[in-house]
Amino acid sequence: GAGVSQTPSNKVTEKGKYVELRCDPISGHTALYWYRQSLGQGPEFLIYFQGTGAADDSGLPNDRFFAVRPEGSVSTLKIQRTERGDSAVYLCASSKHPRTGVHTEAFFGQGTRLTVV
Amino acid sequence: TQLLEQSPQFLSIQEGENLTVYCNSSSVFSSLQWYRQEPGEGPVLLVTVVTGGEVKKLKRLTFQFGDARKDSSLHITAAQPGDTGLYLCAGERDDKIIFGKGTRLHILP
Numbered sequence: 001g002a003g004v005s006q007t008p009s010n011k012v013t014e015k016g017k018y019v020e021l022r023c024d025p026i027s028g029h030t031a032l033y034w035y036r037q038s039l040g041q042g043p044e045f046l047i048y049f050q051g052t053g054a055a056d057d058s059g060l061p062n063d064r065f066f067a068v069r070p071e072g073s074v075s076t077l078k079i080q081r082t083e084r085g086d087s088a089v090y091l092c093a094s095s096k097h098p099r100t101g102v103h104t105e106a107f108f109g110q111g112t113r114l115t116v117v
Numbered sequence: 118t119q120l121l122e123q124s125p126q127f128l129s130i131q132e133g134e135n136l137t138v139y140c141n142s143s144s145v146f147s148s149l150q151w152y153r154q155e156p157g158e159g160p161v162l163l164v165t166v167v168t169g170g171e172v173k174k175l176k177r178l179t180f181q182f183g184d185a186r187k188d189s190s191l192h193i194t195a196a197q198p199g200d201t202g203l204y205l206c207a208g209e210r211d212d213k214i215i216f217g218k219g220t221r222l223h224i225l226p
Contacts, residue, residue, distance in 0.1 A: 004159070033214065035216070040219075040221070041218050041219065042123075042205050042216035042217050042218040042219040043160065043205070044216070045214070045215055045216070048212065055212060056212065091159050091160075093159070093214075105162045105165070106162065108158075108159025108160050109159050110158055110159055111157075111158075
């Protein structure tokens, strides 16, 4: 499909384990966002990439969270030493143009539901 | 501190009624977007408003951006069960899109 693809769709892991969540954006989209959404809440901003670089990572909750986008396309969100409080749906979005001064639509994936037991 | 406050958080009304959802902030945004999210899906953009005082219509949905570009409203006329979902407002600021907590709307047939 041509949409944003996130894998896995569901991930159950034990407390203390390491997890990687993958996002495959729409081809040609330069901007990529990661959000975290708890049940009944709106998405919470984590990090924003423009190309390969993290333009803003101010939303990452602590140093257990890290994200990369080495070739400016696929991105991986990495969580070390997972805690039960990390359980949430992790959403990825991409948009076509650089954000500055251009108002464009962000397209979201279906998310990865992470459960830490 | 929540940058964007949405109200009400929950709304359950009968089919055919009208409703308004509000999105308020003390901050100015370069644009404000409204999304709708279904269970198990990512949010889908409904509209973007850019100019202070701007009004956009999408069938039975009317979106308004405040004159000072700090707040917005979504008005639905003659609500239908298919309008049920989570409605999110999001502000664009410093190249980030920041979301409110959402309004969960339930339309009873």
